[in-house]
Amino acid sequence: MQICQELSLSTIGCGTWAWGNRLLWGYDESMDDQLQAVFNLCVSNGVTLFDTGDSYGTGRLNGRSELLLGRFSREYFVSGKENICIATKLAAYPWRWTRQSMVSACKSSAKRLGRNVDLVQMHWSTANYALWQEGSLLNGLADLYEQGLVKGVGLSNYGPKRLKRVHQKFAERGVPIATLQVQYSLLSTYPVTQLGVKDVCDELGIKLIAYSPLALGLLTGKYSEKGSFPKGIRGLLFRQILPGIHPLLACLREVAQSRNKMMSQVAINWCICKEAIPIPGAKTVEQAKENIGALGWQLDSGEIAELDKAAASTDKKMVQNIFQTQ
Ligand SMILES: NC(=O)c1ccc[n+]([C@@H]2O[C@H](COP(=O)([O-])OP(=O)(O)OC[C@H]3O[C@@H](n4cnc5c(N)ncnc54)[C@H](OP(=O)(O)O)[C@@H]3O)[C@@H](O)[C@H]2O)c1
Structure with missing residues (x-):
């Protein structure tokens, strides 16, 4: 199936939640250029999968993450463009x-x-709160595939x-499921x-696509109880989690040092070694460069076991997404 071949070109994707998040919390349009530079760097380094959502950057700035991603992909003229896979x-x-509402949304x-x-x-x-709603939405998702409006679901x-x-x-309708995205990282193995x-x-x-592979930034090692926390809910979460993860961070640091890699690179590489496609969110070119450095090498079995x-x-551990079903 075409979408699978496209996805397999890349062992790392790029998430755009960071964009969506910023857009929700007082978006500054001066960031557009920076985000475009992140996008260009990723594509020129072989990243082919870009993940977004129609709820990212919503409210007053409805769907802005998709708008930006579309513009960046149109304005990218160097080789590699033909392989870009946009997932929303x-x-x-x-x-x-209704099933039609999913078709209209897409x-x-x-x-x-x-x-x-x-x-x-x-x-x-x-399913966790309104089971009745799900059937039509899934039918709409399969309709999109049948109508040729998407390459994969x-x-x-x-x-x-x-x-x-x-x-x-879906099999009864001849519609294959290409991917499943879950919160998967060293802090979310559940x-x-x-x-x-x-x-x-x-x-x-x-x-399997691994979202939040850096546990929202915790696994980069840059946050500590002594330093400053990010604003909002993420800061509250970090305050709770950080005191309980010292041994894990120490292990990550040790593996990173012995490999001459960054902790973020080891955390992302671990996902790749587990045969998942990680989609780390990068806000700056420096972060994107660092995350791309997770490609082209592999942790050995001893390091993975540690x-x-x-x-x-x-x-x-990371708090599980409230929508995660059994
Ligand atoms: N399906 C779902 O329900 C769902 C839910 C969540 C996310 N996702 C997808 O997964 C993607 C990534 O997840 P995420 O953004 O939640 O978490 P993440 O990738 O674990 O963490 C991203 C954050 O870590 C920091 N960071 C990234 N690279 C770094 C580096 N090299 N060095 C230092 N800090 C770095 C940045 O925040 P700071 O600079 O502020 O620290 C960045 O916003 C999203 O964009 C979205 O596409 C899907």
């Missing part, structure tokens, strides 16, 4: 409950992007049980180690 996620808003995303969406994903399952925040059900339903999503993905031929052990024994 359609939100399961309460007011979006058309709106395509309009903002100025091109067709390559991979359309259901942003989250409504994917899911996000689904656990193995629901994934299997949706897979069965979807894989406890839920077992990777095994099910392998069984069903679905690629990191796994440290991850399993941390007192604190």
